[in-house]
Structure formats: C-alpha cells, structure tokens
Amino acid sequence: MDSILKLVYPFKVNEIDGSPRYLLNGVHPAVTDLIIERLKQNPLDTVESIVNEIGADNDNSWDTFFRHSNFLSYYRQHYRYENIVDLDQIIDDQSTYIWVIEIGGSLDDFYTPKKLKINGSLLEYGFIDTVPEKLLPHLRSGKVKIVINIIHDPICLPDNIMKIEKYFSDHLIDASNITIIGGNDYSNYYKDNPNSKINLTYGYIMVQQAGDRLGNFPYTSSLGYESDAVRESDLDSSIIRPKRFLCWNRTMRIQRVWLAYIALKYNLLENSYFSFLNPSGGGIHTLLVTIKELNPNDAVQYAERVQKLIPYDLDTHHLTPAQKMGFPTNNNKKEFYQNSYVHITSETLFDKNPGAPFFSEKTFHAMVNLQPFIYVGNYQALALLKSWGIRTFHPFIDESYDEEIDPVLRFKMIEKEIVKLNEMPLQQLHDWYYSITDILIHNQKILTQFKNMNPFENSLEFIRKRYGN
Numbered sequence: 001m002d003s004i005l006k007l008v009y010p011f012k013v014n015e016i017d018g019s020p021r022y023l024l025n026g027v028h029p030a031v032t033d034l035i036i037e038r039l040k041q042n043p044l045d046t047v048e049s050i051v052n053e054i055g056a057d058n059d060n061s062w063d064t065f066f067r068h069s070n071f072l073s074y075y076r077q078h079y080r081y082e083n084i085v086d087l088d089q090i091i092d093d094q095s096t097y098i099w100v101i102e103i104g105g106s107l108d109d110f111y112t113p114k115k116l117k118i119n120g121s122l123l124e125y126g127f128i129d130t131v132p133e134k135l136l137p138h139l140r141s142g143k144v145k146i147v148i149n150i151i152h153d154p155i156c157l158p159d160n161i162m163k164i165e166k167y168f169s170d171h172l173i174d175a176s177n178i179t180i181i182g183g184n185d186y187s188n189y190y191k192d193n194p195n196s197k198i199n200l201t202y203g204y205i206m207v208q209q210a211g212d213r214l215g216n217f218p219y220t221s222s223l224g225y226e227s228d229a230v231r232e233s234d235l236d237s238s239i240i241r242p243k244r245f246l247c248w249n250r251t252m253r254i255q256r257v258w259l260a261y262i263a264l265k266y267n268l269l270e271n272s273y274f275s276f277l278n279p280s281g282g283g284i285h286t287l288l289v290t291i292k293e294l295n296p297n298d299a300v301q302y303a304e305r306v307q308k309l310i311p312y313d314l315d316t317h318h319l320t321p322a323q324k325m326g327f328p329t330n331n332n333k334k335e336f337y338q339n340s341y342v343h344i345t346s347e348t349l350f351d352k353n354p355g356a357p358f359f360s361e362k363t364f365h366a367m368v369n370l371q372p373f374i375y376v377g378n379y380q381a382l383a384l385l386k387s388w389g390i391r392t393f394h395p396f397i398d399e400s401y402d403e404e405i406d407p408v409l410r411f412k413m414i415e416k417e418i419v420k421l422n423e424m425p426l427q428q429l430h431d432w433y434y435s436i437t438d439i440l441i442h443n444q445k446i447l448t449q450f451k452n453m454n455p456f457e458n459s460l461e462f463i464r465k466r467y468g469n
Helices: 029-041 047-057 071-078 136-141 158-170 205-216 254-265 284-288 296-309 334-338 361-368 381-387 399-403 407-423 426-435 437-448 457-467
Strands: 005-008 012-014 020-022 096-102 114-118 121-125 144-150 178-182 199-202 245-247 342-346 373-376
Touching: 005 457, 012 029, 029 047, 029 114, 071 096, 096 457, 136 144, 144 457, 158 178, 178 457, 199 457, 205 361, 205 437, 245 407, 254 284, 254 296, 254 342, 254 407, 284 296, 342 361, 361 373, 361 437, 373 407, 381 399, 399 407, 426 437
Parallel strands: 005 096, 096 144, 144 178, 178 199, 245 342, 342 373
Antiparallel strands: 012 020, 114 121
C-alpha cells in the first residue's frame, strides 16, 4: 500500500481569511521570528517582501538559503491541506513525512557557512542551525525525510551531492532519507558513485510554466512592462522584419562567451538583438581559449572586446548590477520577437553532459513567440524535445549538431548555421520564415497542452515508492 505524503511545515500564520500561510523551511530562527512578527503587524505583507527587505539590509548579499518556490504551490493545487502538518502532528503512522527545502541559491548552500545581519546583530550559522529542535530527532531516525527542490536548475556537479551527503552524515542524518528534485535526469551520477545513498529525481517545470503563461498573457511582468506573446493573428508576411536573430544571455557561461565572440566577429550586434548581462566567473579569456581554432592573439583581442561589451542590455537597463544577477523569468517583450526571425536559444548548460538535457525558460521562449530556433545547449536536447511532439527545422537549419557530444565541435557546427542565416538575403530568410508558420503554430499549441501538468508528479511517485510501506 502506497503511503500518504505529508509535508512538514513547522511554522505558519493565518491569512486574513483564516487560511494558513506556511513559512519558509530552512531559514535561521531569527528570520522566522522576524517574519512572524512582521506579518502580525501587517497581515497584508508578504514573506517575499520581508525577505527582500532583509536582503537589502545585507547589501543584497543575503540569500534566505531557501524560499517558497514551486513544490509547495503545486502540492497545494493537487493535494489536501490536511496533509500539511506541523511538528506536533508527526505521529507513528504509515504516512511518509517530508520536510521540503526549496533552493533559493544553489546546492552548496547546504554546506557553506552563512552570515546574516538581523537588527544590527551578525549571525554566523550553517544549515543544521535552521533545523527546529523538535524536528532533528525525526530527521535522524528517518521518520521525516528531507526533500530538496531545485527543479528550476540542473544538477550537474557530483561534488555538490557528495558534499551534501557528507554534511548530513556528519550531523547524523542518513543520506538515504534525502531526495533531490532537479531540473534534469542526473541518474548517471550513480555510475561513478555506486555507493552513494542520496536519491535523485527530476521534472521539467519550465515547459509547464510556458504553457501556463500562454494562457495568462498579457500581464505586467517583473521588469515593469506589459508582457505578451506573438500570436498567429500578429503574423504579417508583407512586413520585412529589421533584425535577423534574438538571443538572451544573462550570466556569461562558456557558450555565451562564445556567442558574444561570434556576435562581434560577424557584426551580429548591428542586425540582431543580443543581451549579455553579467561577467563570467571563469574569466572571458579562459573561456575563449577553449575554442581550439582561435589563436592566442585573437583570444586576447576578443576577450577584451567581450569584457567591454558587458553589460549589453535589451530590457534591463534600469536594473542595478545586483538585480541583473537574478530576476524572475516571466518577462516577454513581444516586440523583440515580432521584429526578428530566428531565436538563438542560449541554454544554461552546454559543455557538460549530465544525462538528460536541462530545459530552462529559455528553451520555450521561441516556441511561445512563433520563432524557429538554433539550440545552443545540451547534446541531444532536440531529440528530447521532438519526443514531446515539438517540431524543429532540419534540413533548412542543419541540426546534426544535436548529435555531436564534443562541445567545441558542436559549437563550431552551430556557428556555421548562424553564419549561413546571417549571410542569407533578408528576403530569403523572410520567405523561409513564412513558409514554416505551420510548424511554429504547432509548437505553440503543443506548449498549451502542458499547462495543467504537475511537473512534480513523477518525483512524488518516486518518493512514494522509495519510502512507501
């Protein structure tokens, strides 16, 4: 018999209508106390606004560790409130109790010491200090399991998982009672780490959110403008669009440094839309020299030009550098898509092959807005999209790059396709675009079918089977 999944949220306050508002798991008790105090003073306030205020007091360097994110909201949509319990409701029954930690930063937040200034006092603490005293024995006995939700990001570094496993083991919590929900299938981790006890599962939340947004446009998004999607009724073959490509890049990962390099090399900034917002932690020159065909002198020259380019904004001119490091993904300025032909999809991962591809919101921007795309992301990503019913653009765009596992060779193949489309007469590119509108409309309709999916359902079933009685 499958066990009932019950979420453990030790702290809550009531909304004005009396319904419960559950407070963040995994934050320092001083933060919880402050949130409770503030919400009692002003019930119309939100946890997010209080957290942001504390972050501002810490020079925007503070991360809650964790946050209310996706898991709780989806759980509440599909399951009963009675299955969300506090510490006094953990009883010796057949239920599976799970304490959900929703990542606000990255997996290394679990084992990295934190500093936090509250009311003028500096707190130095680690994750274990966020665990309520009454909960800790349940975690150590395995009565309550830990579920770490990072479905909006990929799991791709085995070092993170091993350090998490060691951290909890050092605090007498067995890793077999920990499950990480990531945004990609990382089960190949066990090939190199067969003795690891931690549980890994995954879901594709961004495709659901893309379908949901299609039904909710237009709305005012977090960047302050009206967001809307390009629709079939917006297509007008009599108008030549002024730009060839549209390509969004936030943090300068290796593939985005390469894209900046070819944008400069082929003067794409003059005829296309690009954004490049945040410097790379790996160093621009270090990343450019990985393109083996680029000689050292050219690498130095282009590294300097790319460095000077950043930040290169499209719709984020008004944000501070700190704000550009992280803002919501619900922004969709329709004009950029209406005025360009081809989306260069610059995904989160490129050089690593962590099993199944990771899809962020960037993957679905083109489909939402009726654009063909060149995919700068994981090996065999297009194959997975096609298995969902998404149609792509071979042979007009040679998509054999999807089958090339070597990242440098894959990027060179992608570069060749970008150059081909860039050198094509604009009228020919325009005519091709309007010859494939049936594919573009098909892809947009496919996304709407994902609107009502629960991206956590597979993970919930995994947890039921793993811990069921």
